[in-house]
Amino acid sequence: MPDRSDLSDLYQEIIMDHRRSPRNQGLPAGHDHYADGFNPFCGDKVSVGLKVEDGVIVDVGFEGEGCAISIASASLMTESVMGRPVGEAVKIFDAFRGLLTDTGNGAGSDDLGDLEALAGVKAYPTRIKCAILSWHTLKAAIDRKAEPVSTE
Amino acid sequence: MTTPTAHPAPQANSGPLDIAAIRGQFPILDIEINGKPLIYLDSAATSQKPQAVIDSLVEYYSSFNANVHRGVHTLSQQATDIYEDTRVKAQAFINARDAREIIYVRGTTEAINLVASSYGRANVGDGDDVIITAMEHHSNIVPWQILCDERGANLKVIPMNDDGDLLMDEFEKLLGPRTKFVSVVHQANSIGTVNPVKQIVEMAHAHGAVVLVDGAQSAPHIPVDVQDLDCDFYAFSGHKLYGPTGIGVLYGKYDLLNAMPPYQSGGEMIASVTFEKTIYADLPAKFEAGTPHIAGVAGLGAAIDWVQGVGIERIAEHEHRLVEYGLQRLNEIDGVKIIGNPKRRAGLISFIVDGVHPHDVGTVLDSQGIAIRAGHHCAQPVMAHFGIPATVRASFGVYNTTDEIDRLYEGVQQVFEVFG
Numbered sequence: 001m002p003d004r005s006d007l008s009d010l011y012q013e014i015i016m017d018h019r020r021s022p023r024n025q026g027l028p029a030g031h032d033h034y035a036d037g038f039n040p041f042c043g044d045k046v047s048v049g050l051k052v053e054d055g056v057i058v059d060v061g062f063e064g065e066g067c068a069i070s071i072a073s074a075s076l077m078t079e080s081v082m083g084r085p086v087g088e089a090v091k092i093f094d095a096f097r098g099l100l101t102d103t104g105n106g107a108g109s110d111d112l113g114d115l116e117a118l119a120g121v122k123a124y125p126t127r128i129k130c131a132i133l134s135w136h137t138l139k140a141a142i143d144r145k146a147e148p149v150s151t152e
Numbered sequence: 153m154t155t156p157t158a159h160p161a162p163q164a165n166s167g168p169l170d171i172a173a174i175r176g177q178f179p180i181l182d183i184e185i186n187g188k189p190l191i192y193l194d195s196a197a198t199s200q201k202p203q204a205v206i207d208s209l210v211e212y213y214s215s216f217n218a219n220v221h222r223g224v225h226t227l228s229q230q231a232t233d234i235y236e237d238t239r240v241k242a243q244a245f246i247n248a249r250d251a252r253e254i255i256y257v258r259g260t261t262e263a264i265n266l267v268a269s270s271y272g273r274a275n276v277g278d279g280d281d282v283i284i285t286a287m288e289h290h291s292n293i294v295p296w297q298i299l300c301d302e303r304g305a306n307l308k309v310i311p312m313n314d315d316g317d318l319l320m321d322e323f324e325k326l327l328g329p330r331t332k333f334v335s336v337v338h339q340a341n342s343i344g345t346v347n348p349v350k351q352i353v354e355m356a357h358a359h360g361a362v363v364l365v366d367g368a369q370s371a372p373h374i375p376v377d378v379q380d381l382d383c384d385f386y387a388f389s390g391h392k393l394y395g396p397t398g399i400g401v402l403y404g405k406y407d408l409l410n411a412m413p414p415y416q417s418g419g420e421m422i423a424s425v426t427f428e429k430t431i432y433a434d435l436p437a438k439f440e441a442g443t444p445h446i447a448g449v450a451g452l453g454a455a456i457d458w459v460q461g462v463g464i465e466r467i468a469e470h471e472h473r474l475v476e477y478g479l480q481r482l483n484e485i486d487g488v489k490i491i492g493n494p495k496r497r498a499g500l501i502s503f504i505v506d507g508v509h510p511h512d513v514g515t516v517l518d519s520q521g522i523a524i525r526a527g528h529h530c531a532q533p534v535m536a537h538f539g540i541p542a543t544v545r546a547s548f549g550v551y552n553t554t555d556e557i558d559r560l561y562e563g564v565q566q567v568f569e570v571f572g
């Protein structure tokens with residue numbers, strides 16, 4: 001069993017910073033993709049809006065309430081996909097999921113940048129859903145799914 | 153007859169409890185979590201188990217294992233004795249009139265489903281009303297929703313105020329000739345309110361309605377007398393009462409149970425079967441189809457013996473002191489808000505910490521070895537009432553101490569250090 005007495009791996013400085021001052025909060029004006037996400041386990045809610053031009057995410061933002069991990073993860077997500085082609089954003093999602101579960105080949109790769117601050121969540125299985133909710137919601141927004149997505 | 157010897161009562165059943173001696177009987181309380189002694193404040197989710205209960209399971213499988221009610225052989229008779237002796241213990245524990253009014257189920261959830269499905273389908277029809285309260289666990293909401301949808305009946309809800317007390321005047325207004333069933337939680341697992349169920353039963357009976365009391369949280373914490381409450385059904389779970397998981401009790405008044413159709417069917421619940429017609433067994437077997445959780449029943453019997461040995465009144469008094477002390481300490485912390493201020497509270501305290509999500513509070517406390525529950529406690533309508541997604545809940549058992557509450561207090565201070 002992992003030792004969870006030291007919280008500094010989980011609540012890294014980058015995470016605390018994004019929690020205190022989330023980036024890209026609020027849905028972008030004129031967004032043309034949108035989805036709601038919900039984690040029934042803890043009641044966390046997040047909405048993600050995108051503006052896509054020629055297959056590139058030109059603007060992205062989120063709204064939501066949740067724990068430090070889910071808010072920081074949403075904020076970090078917006079930064080990492082902003083200005084990227086949609087296909088690349090989906091690849092980052094896969095790599096990020098790998099980082100949290102140690103199954104993907106993206107684990108430990110340098111591409112993930114600040115997202116790697118969330119690697120500490122791996123030791124807290126119940127919190128993985130918090131970190132991944134905004135990504136599922138992003139994916140749903142890209143796919144223009146109408147119904148709210150859930151992490152269950 | 154050879155049945156397992158009753159484990160000796162931990163101490164004389166009077167005077168204040170020797171909590172150190174009690175703690176000594178719970179092996180799990182010696183473990184460390186994240187390098188710190190475990191502080192278990194999640195007994196409302198499930199209680200820890202004393203050695204007597206753990207031993208009873210080993211003893212059952214080592215010395216008495218056989219199917220019940222089926223064998224002429226001695227071992228089967230012994231297993232049956234344990235099974236039926238426990239029924240009498242459960243009867244005494246909640247002061248039911250007759251042991252046949254005790255039906256073994258998996259837990260409170262199954263008990264409520266049994267009643268909604270069997271009694272409900274037979275007695276609730278188009279345009280009838282079923283009443284529940286604003287502070288139910290999901291397990292006392294969803295079965296009634298399903299029943300009402302199926303029958304074209306209306307599900308009505310007794311509202312509560314911001315203290316977390318039911319509005320009894322509003323309840324009176326909801327009652328009427330169409331009220332067929334009232335299902336209420338005795339002690340709310342989300343905010344700790346102890347509801348005036350005796351009064352609720354009286355009011356409902358005046359309108360000819362039948363009442364189920366969800367006792368999942370009351371059975372372990374306060375003395376319960378179903379004859380005094382005069383409720384028609386009462387449900388509780390063994391695992392919250394220091395017993396094993398997977399076993400619980402549905403109490404129902406004999407005449408009601410007797411008139412109800414079976415819930416599940418198969419072996420054990422029949423008197424005779426031909427391909428044309430089956431005659432059902434008498435109570436309680438009618439509601440106990442299939443091979444039951446016999447080991448769980450043995451464990452439940454040991455748990456009831458253990459609780460009776462300690463004395464439920466003394467447990468209630470001890471936990472009352474813990475709740476009072478917990479409220480006092482948590483109220484000392486700026487930035488902590490206690491959710492609900494019911495007239496009568498038992499067993500637990502729900503709170504939120506300013507600006508910090510309950511899950512983050514839970515993770516920080518866990519790093520200190522403190523186990524609390526962070527979430528909606530399967531009571532999303534309660535969270536919605538207070539306009540919050542979740543709370544932190546500290547819930548107590550007989551083994552908790554004021555020192556542990558001091559540790560909780562320090563743990564919450566730590567939350568502010570991490571998130572300050």
Ligand SMILES: Cc1ncc(COP(=O)(O)O)c(C=O)c1O
Nearest residue numbers: 259260261289291341366368389
């Ligand atoms: C008030 C209340 N009712 C019902 C239940 C369901 O009990 P079980 O999960 O043992 O069936 C619980 C358990 O959390 C509860 O607290």
